[in-house]
Amino acid sequence: MIRHLFTLIWNRKRANFLLMAEILLSFFVLFVVSLLLVNNYHNYRQPKGFAPDNVWEFNVDPGQDTVDRKGTLRRLVQELQATPGVAAVTWTSSNTPYSFSNMNTDQYRYKDQKAPLTEVYDADDEMVRVLGQKVVAGRWFDRRDDAATHTPVVVNQKFAEAMFGQESAVGKVLTDDKRTRQWQVVGVIEAYRSGNDFAANEAALFERHVLQDTAQYGNNTLLVRVQPGSGAVLEQQLVRKIKAVTKGWDANVNTLAENRQDKLRIMLTPLVALGLVGGFLILNVALGLFGVLWYNISQRKAEIGLRRALGATGRGISRQFLGEMLVVTTLGVTGGLLLAVQFPLLGVFGLPPQVYALAMSLATLLIFALTAICALQPSRTAAGIHPAVALREE
Template identity: 75%
Template sequence: MIRHLFTLIWNRKRSNFLLMAEILLSFFVLFVVSVLLVSNYYNYRQPMGFRSDNVWQFDIDAGQDTVDRRGKLRLLVQELQATPGVVAVTGTSGNTPFSFSTMNTDEYRYKDRKAGYTDRYDADDDMLKVLHQKVVAGRWFDRRDDAAGRRFPVVINQVFARQMFGDEAPVGKVLTNEKRDEEWHVIGVIEAYRSGSDFAPNEGAIFHRKTLNDTSRYVQQEVPLLLVRVQPGSGAVLEQQLVRKIKSVTKGWSANVNTLEENRGDKLKFIMTPLAALGLVGLFLIINVALGLFGVLWYNINQRKAEIGLRRALGATGNGISKQFLGEMLVVTTLGVLGGLALAAQFPLLGAFGLASGIYVQAMALSTVLIFVLTAICALQPSRIAAGILPAVSLREE
């Protein structure tokens, strides 16, 4: 039966070649869309590494005030922490969770290993109380690090630990600076820290200790962002109270307040907009391809009415005719998919987009299933029409 199908396909090789090319194009479109779906789904399932609920971000603007900014900030943090409804306060750099700001560097080295571009964050001793990162080895920053000297304490995530230390225990290791005479002492490891978005990949991250009491690390004029964890259910009343307290303690500084959940939603919209647009374009192309396949099959049936009538006259059943047309389409689809798989296999071999090979394999499998389902649906109705052709009618028309 299969040999017979290949013979029929070869006898109509010109039209079937165009059909295979159309299926190959459809497969490639589905493959690209599947890569995006699988990679984003994989990233989405990774742990965020922190909690953003009930955390408010205060963007503080000191304006033209240059008098003892650090002292005012220390007093402000103390006043905010003493406010009823506030759980904890931390000062950090501008690359807060879900912001559009990043800070990365490739200066870290351990023995003969050099880190790629790694996300760097400034953190103080209270960040753990605000964002609830999960420490899996060692500890977070505390007062013991005040006497660290020139070997600065850092906390890293598990991805960075694997990249730099492999199977070695990361706590206690010393990183050197490839560009300057500087060293960092790893005191702890957290599970993860995906601050970009819900679909951000789980990449290496490193936290540098930077407190308001550390004059060697904080510039006098520098004003950090403040992240404040509040009690669940806190709303506009507490927000206004904190804003007024900021103005009164600092003698006129202003503050812009956002919740991390609001920032998360804004970043999600920003990420999803191009993905949705690309998905719509892919869907439009697939619909057009499906309509083209349906039209080609319909045309083939009209062109082969005499053949169908003769087969029915010689004893072929309607069910057999339907299976023959479906079988031809499945064989043509298989040939087109094999070409598409050969093309798609180049992506993991060339390391395109920097994704894991498993994502491409899953995308290939998903695309293969979808293209066979698509062609089966497109071939179903034409094959039924072919099965319903009566031999007397078709032979009389011919």
């Protein structure tokens, strides 16, 4: 049966070659679209590495006030910590979770190993209580680091694997390019995907900072973990305390949940557009295949009539057309897979191997399902052609 199908396909090689080329191109485009969608879904399923619920972000700006910023900020943190309903307060840099701010560098070195591009965060001893990062090795910052000879840092597993491989990261000392600065790793956290829900788990490093002179950091950011169920009453109370302590500093508040939703809407826009492009492509491929199959039937009525006159059943005719279409699809998809497999081999996009494999499988499944659906009705129509009618028309 398979040999007979290949013979029929070879006899109509020109038309089938164009059909295979269309399927190959459609498969490749679907693979690229699937790759991006699968990668975003894969990232979405990964652990965030922190708990954003019930965390509020306060941005305080001293403006032109240059009088004892450090002391004012210290008093502010103490006042907020003493407020009923507040669980913990941390002072950090502006690149908070779901913000549009970044602080990245590749300056870190360990022996001859260069760090990947790493997002750097300012952190104090309370951040782990506010954001709930999961420490998997070593510890988070504490008072033991006050007397440290090297700047204490905590890294995520992605950074640790890139820099130290299978070695333990805790205790390792990092330097910069000129070996003028040194950082010592005191702990490793599981992950930290703070960009958005679809962000990849990239290298991250937290550098310990106690309340230093904030003039070097611009706007100052406080993250406050509140008790579940806290609402507008506590928010207004905290804003009043900020204004009372800072005496004129500008302050605004957002919840990380609100920031997350804002960032999610922005990230979903290109994904929805990508999905619409993929849907439009599938629709066009379906219409093209359906039209080609109908044309094939109209051109092969004499062949169908002769086969029916020789005793072929309607089911046999239907299976023949469906089988031809699936064989042509297999040849087209095989060519597409040969192109797609180059992506992981060449490291295009730098995605995990399982993402490429899943995207190939999804594109293959879509193409086969599409061709089977498009071939079903024309093959049934071919099976219903009466031999006398077909031969008389010829």
